[in-house]
Amino acid sequence: MRDTQLTVNCFSCKQDQAVKVNEKDLENYNNGAHAQHVFPYLSADERELLISGICGCCFDKMFEGDEDES
Numbered sequence: 001m002r003d004t005q006l007t008v009n010c011f012s013c014k015q016d017q018a019v020k021v022n023e024k025d026l027e028n029y030n031n032g033a034h035a036q037h038v039f040p041y042l043s044a045d046e047r048e049l050l051i052s053g054i055c056g057c058c059f060d061k062m063f064e065g066d067e068d069e070s
């Protein structure tokens with residue numbers, strides 16, 4: 001089994017984030033498996049990046065409770 005490096009561009013900060021996953025796991029994920037099940041070795045932040053396309057840093061900011069909306 002080979003590892004592959006995914007590069008995900010965070011839609012919030014526009015920074016490329018690299019996540020290394022197993023190719024077979026990625027295939028399972030693309031086939032509808034839950035990220036938590038196929039990528040147990042990734043951090044929560046890395047999984048979030050794959051699931052929602054947002055990096056851990058931005059994810060934290062979104063849920064930090066800053067409600068600056070007018």
Ligand SMILES: [Zn+2]
Binds near residue numbers: 012013055
């Ligand atoms: Zn970000």
